Amino acid sequence: MTHAAISVLGAGSYGTALAIALARNGHRTLLWSHRPEQVAALAADRCNRVFLPDALFPDSLELEADLQRAVQASRNLLIVVPSHVFADVLHQVKPFLRPDSRIAWATKGLDPATGNLLQRVAEDVVGPDRPLAVLSGPTFAKELAMGLPTAISLASTDADFARELADLVHCDRSFRVYLNDDMVGLQLGGAVKNVIAIGAGLADGLGFGANARTALITRGLVELQRLGVALGAQQDTFMGMAGLGDLVLTCTDNQSRNRRFGLALGQGSSVDTAMAEIGQVVEGYRNAAEVHQLAGRHGVEMPICEQVYQVLYEGKNAREAAIALLSRDRKAE
Numbered sequence: 001m002t003h004a005a006i007s008v009l010g011a012g013s014y015g016t017a018l019a020i021a022l023a024r025n026g027h028r029t030l031l032w033s034h035r036p037e038q039v040a041a042l043a044a045d046r047c048n049r050v051f052l053p054d055a056l057f058p059d060s061l062e063l064e065a066d067l068q069r070a071v072q073a074s075r076n077l078l079i080v081v082p083s084h085v086f087a088d089v090l091h092q093v094k095p096f097l098r099p100d101s102r103i104a105w106a107t108k109g110l111d112p113a114t115g116n117l118l119q120r121v122a123e124d125v126v127g128p129d130r131p132l133a134v135l136s137g138p139t140f141a142k143e144l145a146m147g148l149p150t151a152i153s154l155a156s157t158d159a160d161f162a163r164e165l166a167d168l169v170h171c172d173r174s175f176r177v178y179l180n181d182d183m184v185g186l187q188l189g190g191a192v193k194n195v196i197a198i199g200a201g202l203a204d205g206l207g208f209g210a211n212a213r214t215a216l217i218t219r220g221l222v223e224l225q226r227l228g229v230a231l232g233a234q235q236d237t238f239m240g241m242a243g244l245g246d247l248v249l250t251c252t253d254n255q256s257r258n259r260r261f262g263l264a265l266g267q268g269s270s271v272d273t274a275m276a277e278i279g280q281v282v283e284g285y286r287n288a289a290e291v292h293q294l295a296g297r298h299g300v301e302m303p304i305c306e307q308v309y310q311v312l313y314e315g316k317n318a319r320e321a322a323i324a325l326l327s328r329d330r331k332a333e
């Protein structure tokens with residue numbers, strides 16, 4: 001068995017960027033992709049030409065096409081696949097788990113079948129006793145891969161895993177890790193901000209200005225807090241990296257796929273065209289339906305998320321959605 005400090009499962013833009021960051025810290029890191037031809041290309045190029053062509057792999061980053069070998073090489077697993085395949089990947093991983101395996105993920109989203117948190121999915125698949133952890137916060141893959149200063153939050157069900165994973169990820173020069181004890185809040189922040197970022201993109205695509213964008217961020221934060229508190233998260237979490245931090249990042253910068261998706265829709269593109277142009281995962285598309293389901297189940301009012309849902313799934317015109325938000329009954333802030 002080969003030994004590694006950590007195995008990263010999922011070689012899209014973010015899985016690759018996190019693997020680079022871990023390897024740059026000097027840790028032997030395995031990066032697994034479900035596509036053997038992609039593993040061959042990554043190994044030959046020593047970079048991810050498709051997503052991150054300018055970030056060369058450190059020597060301590062190794063590619064792995066065999067899932068069993070990737071899972072057994074390290075007790076620390078970091079899953080970075082889109083949320084709609086998260087459960088599927090965990091089911092594939094399960095038979096290969098070591099007795100001491102610990103599972104973290106940086107996926108931002110919810111379970112598409114139920115709207116449940118990914119923690120619940122993980123507990124259902126691998127049982128309630130394995131140490132679990134989540135990484136969430138304002139971290140565009142490209143900037144992280146280039147070693148530009150970045151900060152993130154980490155929460156875990158297990159104090160040792162939290163500390164040891166933070167030690168692996170943290171870099172004094174470029175990657176600051178904040179420990180947080182709110183697993184629920186970190187996961188919700190990562191999912192709901194995707195939906196609000198689509199809303200911010202829609203507003204900008206319609207030609208609205210900075211006032212509208214900022215109002216959406218501010219009221220989007222309130223919606224996130226409401227849902228979070230209803231699900232048992234701590235309100236303060238949403239003033240941190242995984243709440244306000246990630247909302248501001250994705251609502252204001254065109255590196256965000258969710259924001260770009262909303263922009264294209266606001267400028268008149270269809271969902272299919274906008275999705276095809278982006279060519280990468282747009283988590284907020286599914287998250288809008290999941291958040292709609294979750295908010296309904298918990299009786300939480302989320303007007304911005306609801307309007308995004310109606311634009312994406314009920315054919316509502318984006319301008320009408322904006323008017324629906326503006327014409328709501330006036331209320332205290």
Ligand SMILES: NC(=O)C1=CN([C@@H]2O[C@H](COP(=O)(O)OP(=O)(O)OC[C@H]3O[C@@H](n4cnc5c(N)ncnc54)[C@H](O)[C@@H]3O)[C@@H](O)[C@H]2O)C=CC1
Binds near residue numbers: 013085279
């Ligand atoms: N790209 C970014 O800047 C950030 C992404 N994230 C999150 O990371 C997650 C992954 O996103 P990206 O890497 O950006 O996606 P991406 O669109 O760049 O790549 C997706 C990757 O997922 C993998 N994948 C797809 N289907 C799979 C399957 N059935 N089995 C195994 N692997 C499969 C493939 O390697 C594919 O390249 C998402 O939840 C996203 O929200 C979080 C923070 C930053």
Ligand SMILES: O=C(CO)COP(=O)(O)O
Binds near residue numbers: 138246255281282283
């Ligand atoms: O989550 C992200 C940055 O923190 C990436 O956002 P997008 O998925 O919208 O590109």
